[in-house]
Amino acid sequence: MGQVKSVTSKLEEALLEGTFPANSKLPSERELAERYGVSRNTVREAIQQLGARGLVRIRPRSGVFVSDQLRTGATSPWGQLIADSPARREDILEFRRVLEGATAYFAALRGTDDDLERIRGAMARLDQARRDSNHAAESRIDVELHEAIAQASGNSMFLHLHSSVTKMMREHIIRNVDGLRELNQSVSEILAWQHRTVCDAICARRPEEARTAMQTHIDYVRSRFDADEG
Numbered sequence: 001m002g003q004v005k006s007v008t009s010k011l012e013e014a015l016l017e018g019t020f021p022a023n024s025k026l027p028s029e030r031e032l033a034e035r036y037g038v039s040r041n042t043v044r045e046a047i048q049q050l051g052a053r054g055l056v057r058i059r060p061r062s063g064v065f066v067s068d069q070l071r072t073g074a075t076s077p078w079g080q081l082i083a084d085s086p087a088r089r090e091d092i093l094e095f096r097r098v099l100e101g102a103t104a105y106f107a108a109l110r111g112t113d114d115d116l117e118r119i120r121g122a123m124a125r126l127d128q129a130r131r132d133s134n135h136a137a138e139s140r141i142d143v144e145l146h147e148a149i150a151q152a153s154g155n156s157m158f159l160h161l162h163s164s165v166t167k168m169m170r171e172h173i174i175r176n177v178d179g180l181r182e183l184n185q186s187v188s189e190i191l192a193w194q195h196r197t198v199c200d201a202i203c204a205r206r207p208e209e210a211r212t213a214m215q216t217h218i219d220y221v222r223s224r225f226d227a228d229e230g
Contacts, residue, residue, distance in 0.1 A: 003038050007046040010036060015055060015066060016156040021147075022068040022163070026056065090222070096165055097218040100146065103153040103162060104198055104214035108207040111152035116203050118148045123199045130192050138188070145195060149202065149214075187224065194220060 011032075014020050026032070026047070029040045036043070047064055050056045057065045107115065122145040129137040143166055150162040194217040201210035 003042045004045045004049070007032075007036050007038055007042055008049050011046055011050060012055070015050075016160075018151045018156070018159050020066050022066050024066050026064040026066065028063070092165060093218065093222045097215050097222075099158065099161055099165065100149070100218060101211040101215045103150045103155075103158045104202060104210040105153075105207045106155060106158070107149045107152035108202040108205050108210040110154045111202065111205075115148070115152035119145065119152060119199055119202060122148050123195060126195060127192065130188055135188075142191075142195070145199075149198070152202070190220065191217075 011020075020026055027035070029043045029047075032043045033040045047056060047058065051058045051064075054067055054069045057067050059065060107119070111119070122141060126138060126141045126145055129135075129141055146162065146166065147159075150159045153159070194213070198210060198213040198217060201213050
């Protein structure tokens with residue numbers, strides 16, 4: 001019983017830290033057993049406990065998948081309120097300015113080499129999507145980049161709050177930013193330059209510059225939303 005509790009706690013910690021992101025597939029029972037130095041039965045019991053709490057979804061013959069429960073706890077009923085209220089969207093963008101400025105700061109301060117490599121990879125994919133004029137991929141990878149920065153902050157609260165805010169804003173982001181990218185190529189290029197500035201500051205481990213660059217980016221997004229709705 002003690003081993004099951006220990007493995008359950010370790011898996012919970014991995015979920016909180018984003019080691020196993022929402023909707024990703026967990027490693028096999030054998031791999032987890034080797035990782036934690038326990039039997040497969042112990043891992044199976046720990047996974048069943050997580051499943052009972054809705055933290056993972058067990059799919060027979062397919063595997064075990066991380067649920068998005070940790071990412072959605074702060075969203076309801078905000079999603080519909082935001083969709084119906086421009087003022088609430090402004091509140092969220094203002095909150096994003098503070099939150100994402102902090103994530104960029106701490107990502108530069110304490111992101112691991114693996115974290116920075118993940119950020120560089122997302123930035124490279126974002127640049128490629130822009131060159132290909134693949135606006136749907138561009139917006140999807142945009143979200144992935146911001147998520148990678150939040151994970152690099154090393155603060156689980158930043159990661160989960162960021163994910164919740166992104167989920168609340170998703171439809172609004174898609175409707176506005178996708179449209180802006182499609183109608184105005186210069187907007188896409190400005191967003192790309194801003195993202196690159198943020199990433200360069202983080203990877204150079206310059207926290208203050210990273211925070212300022214991220215806040216400048218969010219301010220620009222806010223200004224474009226205002227122009228689009230004005």
